[in-house]
């Protein structure tokens with residue numbers, strides 16, 4: 001499998017000389033195209049910092065991050081927004097849909113802001129909406145649809161431009177357990193049927209059990225890695241709980 005994302009000795013420091021926090025400490029790992037990876041670790045272990053560095057929202061202090069062989073730590077400030085739109089899809093906890101746009105417009109926004117004509121955008125939106133079972137609500141506004149439908153809209157938006165990497169930060173954090181399971185099933189489907197590569201930060205062992213591989217961070221360092229392989233999701237879930245027990249800290253076992 002081709003390596004899509006490669007981190008080499010990534011370091012991130014916050015603060016200045018007398019008050020430095022080392023949020024990431026020589027973190028190195030690779031992600032193959034088509035993998036579904038979860039990042040776990042206690043509060044303050046560096047998960048969000050890692051995601052922010054990969055998503056170019058934050059700059060690394062040292063080290064390199066390659067996406068499809070492009071060193072994203074070298075991208076010029078003026079080209080960053082374009083890079084994100086083209087290559088990265090985001091699924092946030094609160095979905096970040098724009099209230100004044102319809103579901104159809106929300107899904108197609110990345111294409112529209114890149115000046116793709118409505119004639120081209122519409123069939124692309126319809127295709128992904130049909131795949132996610134939300135083709136009936138395309139003319140509605142976010143306030144007119146259910147939480148589950150909003151999730152699907154956010155997922156559709158994250159993959160419509162065939163973005164090479166989907167980044168999800170605690171996507172199930174604000175959901176009840178039924179909605180969380182539905183979202184995870186959609187993400188699993190995007191991973192399996194569209195071969196979307198997903199990197200998801202989560203506190204939650206149940207959510208993480210949907211991934212193929214889990215990286216555990218402790219104090220900004222990679223602590224451990226486990227692979228699902230042929231294990232059932234339930235077996236994997238229990239393996240995750242074992243690692244979390246070893247890790248200690250305040251990682252939730254919800």
Ligand SMILES: Nc1ncnc2c1ncn2[C@@H]1O[C@H](COP(=O)(O)OP(=O)(O)OP(=O)(O)O)[C@@H](O)[C@H]1O
Pocket residue numbers: 014015021022023041042043044045046047048049050
């Ligand atoms: N902007 C910042 N300025 C200073 N320190 C920061 C900043 N952002 C994060 N940190 C520190 O960096 C470390 C890693 O934080 P980070 O938010 O990445 O952890 P996390 O694993 O995502 O935590 P949580 O699960 O609570 O969201 C922590 O010690 C945190 O206090």
